[in-house]
Amino acid sequence: MDDDENRDGAQEEKVMKRMQEEEEEGKGSIRSRGEKLLCRASFFFFINNKDLEELRELGSGTFGTVYHGKWRGTDVAIKRIKKSCFIGRSSEQERLTIEFWREAEILSKLHHPNVVAFYGVVQDGPGGILATVAEYMVDGSLRHVLLQNDRHLDRRKRLIIAMDAAFGMEYLHSKNIVHFDLKCDNLLVNLKDSSQPICKVGDFGLSKIKRNTLVSGGVRGSLPWMAPELLNGSSNKVSEKVDVFSFGIVLWEILTGEEPYANMHYGAIIGGIVNNTLRPSIPSFCDPEWRNLMEQCWAPNPVVRPSFTEIAGRLRGMSAAAQARTPVNRASN
Structure with a gap:
């Protein structure tokens, strides 16, 4: 039993080390990748924050909060990056911004009845917080x-x-x-x-x-x-x-x-x-x-x-x- 626990502990430590190494390796190229994604942002449909109405919070994770809202009379899901994500190291802020634009870029190109529909990006949220607006699924996850x-x-x-x-x-x-x-x-x-x-x-x-x-x-x-x-x-x-x-x-x-x-x-x-x-x-x-x-x-x-x-x-x-x-x-x- 002790051998199994030691082996599992060593495996966990190895995986954690790999995660840290990958994070360090990614820092060098993060700015250039971000610039490329932001250059492509002109292809997105932008939604004004004033046109959105937040009705209730649906869920919250480490990096973002999702709300049920309305946009031009349509039920939508509004996913906002948390303000807390933009407090701390600039490299982490850049990484989260890149992940946001990557998800938006992927969503904007997808059109299928079994893939959540993407409506657009919000750039002028409270405090400049970024958000995506997507199809609302009434029963959630x-x-x-x-x-x-x-x-x-x-x-x-x-x-x-x-x-x-x-x-x-x-x-x-x-x-x-x-x-x-x-x-x-x-x-x-x-x-x-x-x-x-x-x-x-x-x-x-x-x-x-x-x-x-x-x-x-x-x-x-x-x-x-x-x-x-x-x-x-x-x-x-x-x-x-x-x-x-x-x-x-x-x-x-x-x-x-x-x-x-x-x-x-x-x-x-x-x-x-x-x-x-x-x-x-x-x-x-x-x-x-x-x-x-x-x-x-x-x-x-x-x-x-x-x-x-x-x-x-x-x-x-x-x-x-x-x-x-x-x-x-x-x-x-």
């Missing part, structure tokens, strides 16, 4: 919906949600965009039509555009959803299959409604993922098709993980089979 343990979210609807997410990711990969932070917190849903839920991919703060076959990796994303190749340091280049690994964990979340490794220590999770000895426990009620797809998505070797085109096709087949098994309700007079 899929994580929030799953936590409510909605009994109406049956297998058919969960399949539709998974399929929508796969369609959105298939589109992103067709545009050479690697998300890097795919999880139920970053999938947004609308359950207004109880028979036909809608799911869309959102939050592109960590996304990168893939120039060639591979994209620069490094330690990025949220730990339980991170592919082993992002943590083990075997290469500084990874493929879009890191998103497929994450989607395997997302399928488990949709199946169980739980959060992966909720009661495990950070170091133990890192060690388990890197050594490929840790995956979420699959419940006995899981269908064989769902199980097989999950296990193939989170396979240790990225080469054998399916593409999102294949994933979407398999989920479509599972959904059609589920529809065929559902009895038709006939109204009686």
Whole structure:
């Protein structure tokens, strides 16, 4: 037991060191990258802050706060960078500004029914704080919906949600965009039509555009959803299959409604993922098709993980089979 704990601790220390090294390496080029992104800002649609009405706060993270608001009579999600992010080192301020413009640039080029729509950028917020304005999804994150343990979210609807997410990711990969932070917190849903839920991919703060076959990796994303190749340091280049690994964990979340490794220590999770000895426990009620797809998505070797085109096709087949098994309700007079 002590050997396992020591090994996990050493692995955690190694990953933390890599994160620090990558941060230092990035500082030298951060200004030039920022200037390039800001030069391209003229292609964005700019929204005046006075045209926005903030209704309520939806959520807050380390770097930003998201509000439900109105813009020209339309419900929108307003994401503002926190003022606290602009207190401290200038290099950190520049990095956050670059991340903001990178997300805005990516969003502005995406148009798909399963990707959150982007409306524009706000430059004249209170105190000059930057913001993005995007499509508002009435039921919020899929994580929030799953936590409510909605009994109406049956297998058919969960399949539709998974399929929508796969369609959105298939589109992103067709545009050479690697998300890097795919999880139920970053999938947004609308359950207004109880028979036909809608799911869309959102939050592109960590996304990168893939120039060639591979994209620069490094330690990025949220730990339980991170592919082993992002943590083990075997290469500084990874493929879009890191998103497929994450989607395997997302399928488990949709199946169980739980959060992966909720009661495990950070170091133990890192060690388990890197050594490929840790995956979420699959419940006995899981269908064989769902199980097989999950296990193939989170396979240790990225080469054998399916593409999102294949994933979407398999989920479509599972959904059609589920529809065929559902009895038709006939109204009686």
